[in-house]
Amino acid sequence: MTEAKKPLRSSHWFGGADKNSFIHRGWMRNQGIASHQFAGKPIIGICNTFSELTPCNAHFRQLAEHVKRGVIEAGGFPLEFPVFSNGESNLRPTAMLTRNLASMDVEEAIRGNPIDGVILLTGCDKTTPALLMGAASCDVPALVVSGGPMLNGRHKGGTIGSGTGVWQLSEQVKAGTISIHDFMAAEADMSRSAGHCNTMGTASTMASMAEALGVTLPHNAAIPAVDSRRSVLAHMSGMRIVQMVWDDLRLSKILTREAFCNTIRTIAAIGGSTNAVIHLKAIAGRIGVALDLDDWTRWGRGAPTIVNLQPSGKFLMEDFYYAGGLPAVLRRLGEAGLIPFPDALTVNGDTLWNNVREAPIHDDEVIRPIDKPLAADGGLCVLRGNLAPRGAVLKPSAATPSLLKHAGRAVVFENFDHYKSRINDPDLPVDAQSVMVLKNCGPLGYPGMAEVGNMGLPPKLLAQGVTDLVRISDARMSGTAYGTVVLHVSPEARAGGPLAIVRDGDWIEIDAMGGRIHLDISDEVLQARLAAREQQPAETAPVAPPGGYRGLYLEHVLQADEGCDFDFLVGCRGADIPAHSH
Structure with a gap:
């Protein structure tokens, strides 16, 4: 005996002989759809x-x-x-x-x-x-x-990767190792x-x-x-x-x-x-x-x-x-x-x-054997500490190994506009040991948490041959990007997280594989700075105008560690059949 099939959800629209089914089927028929196409x-x-x-x-x-x-x-x-x-x-x-x-x-x-x-x-x-x-x-x-x-992108006889090539070539322009004409020539080669x-x-x-x-x-x-x-x-x-x-x-x-x-x-x-x-x-x-x-x-x-x-x-x-x-x-x-x-x-x-279980493997250089990995421990690192009480993340496979455990003085950018106005300054107090810190680019701060966490390096360091610095922010970065970049610092600066009170010259330590990120100031100083910030909020990036979707976003978005969903969207609401209106 054949088991009866469960009634289709769509039959509540198309399966009857009543007025509502007439309406649903009838208007669909103006596309040239025959009656039997709805039947079961x-x-x-x-x-x-x-x-x-x-x-x-x-x-x-x-x-x-x-x-x-x-x-x-x-x-x-x-x-x-x-x-x-x-x-x-x-x-x-x-x-x-x-x-x-x-x-x-x-x-x-x-x-x-x-x-x-x-x-x-x-x-x-x-x-x-x-x-x-x-x-x-x-x-x-x-x-x-x-x-x-x-x-695959093809450029000057070799391959070029979308996104990744942009970051590489733009840094080479700033370092003076290629011309702007070489940079522009890669544009069509990348996306073919x-x-x-x-x-x-x-x-x-x-x-x-x-x-x-x-x-x-x-x-x-x-x-x-x-x-x-x-x-x-x-x-x-x-x-x-x-x-x-x-x-x-x-x-x-x-x-x-x-x-x-x-x-x-x-x-x-x-x-x-x-x-x-x-x-x-x-x-x-x-x-x-x-x-x-x-x-x-x-x-x-x-x-x-x-x-x-x-x-x-x-x-x-x-x-x-x-x-x-x-x-x-x-x-x-x-x-x-x-x-x-x-x-x-x-x-x-x-x-x-x-x-x-029987999938073919054709190239051990592209998909390496387990005992010959690109990175022995490639899992994303979750870092916690007084600078990121609810966590931050780092991608070790795209980082410089020597920087995965590092301490240096902070060079601080209050928001992305501040970064753009300051990064090319030849007098910027930055060296190869510095830690670049970008604030107010999280879910609320930008708003939207843009992919700006992989801040381009200062031209004066690029000219010296420096290719990576530790960078920390409450922003995201493109998956095509690379570097020793700590992202998604939570809570974000705009939400009152400790990132908001970092100052130029503060000592910051990271131990990516140990899961630690630490701002080297006492708890008393940290709390005093947070209290002072509450009294006099720091300037942040321009806030979206009130109302509209952005207003809804700013009111309801969750932090990065919670997935940046809206608080009222979390959970499964199912697909109950809505009541008809006819």
Whole structure:
């Protein structure tokens, strides 16, 4: 006897013979849709972040068509809908300011519409966490399809990585080792195909994060955007989401605590972006999984970085895919007993380990053996101390080893405008031992927590051959960036954190591997400075005008260690059928 299938969510819109169903079906029919297309078929929403203002996602019209073919082949009915597309490269002051806005758009679009399952088309940095956050709040069957990385950049006979090359070349211009003409010539060489950054920046980290979480089909992270296999993956994902609907395989069955722990370990192995700390916490908060900064120490530290990609290493995402991609990384981790929870379920209905246990590995230089890592301990470092009571983070694989334990005098910038006005001053009191400190660039301070934490070095030090300094801020940095950079200091300066009271010449110590950051003043002096600051608030970066979305943001955003979500968005609200209005 065949088991009865669970009634489809969309049947509440399209399944009756009453006035409401008449209205829902009738208006849809103006697109040339026949009655039988509504009859008992899963309605698959294709949540599309296509935008020509988001260059990473500008090819998504074509990608969506391949998803639709797969949905139709599997007996579903695809309906594409747009959501806010927050691209990091163009959106000012930062796409992080609107990540939560995009997630709200996604959540309400899914909940309010006749959708049984959803394909999330993601690419640029914030689109992946935003779409996962929104879908997790609804807890529907959902599957991520990333847009894929650009082809390797080619410059002067060699490769050049998107983002990473910008930071390298701009520093060389300031140091006087290349001309402005050489710098400008690299612009077209860097971005020569559709897709997101081809380094292990935030976009690639987010695609890898989604695959490690189990919310994509295998190989999603690395297939280049213009490779025909990306289109095949989209097609197969469209087919798979239909079966996920029939199986009621919702996100809460995939996004378990075990999946998050596996992902933290994976991000260490790939040398992933520090931004993953914030986004993973926000996604966990939406699905109701407990996750905190200490989990990055518990599950990330001690894990080797074995992916030799820029900015930590040498190669680019195209090379990573040809070498075996993320399945090859997971196989290496699994064979060494380094996947904490190999039986975690994924969207294809199998476990993470079963998906990768026989994955081919084609290049030991790109995906290194466990005993020949790029960094023996590549897990993101969580630092705590009187300067960051609720924590800060540092990426050791992108840092200068000799600076991971360091002490030096602070050179302080009160905000990013102050930094820009001061950094080129030949009389700036800075040397190779100094610690650069940037304030008021956190969630509230910029606002939006822009990627300015990897402050460019003073030209006078660059001219001396200095290539790295310890830098500390409450800001973020691009995943394509590198250096010994302490980020996400929490609480931020604008929220009254101790970072706000650091002064030029203060002695600061960091021990990244020991997890310590310390401002070398007495508790009495620290408290006196904080009290004085409360009486006379320091000048900060310009505050957003009251009202509007920015007003909502400033009132409700949480701190970095809490994922920078809005306080009223944390938690899973489900996808209850909204009442009709007819």
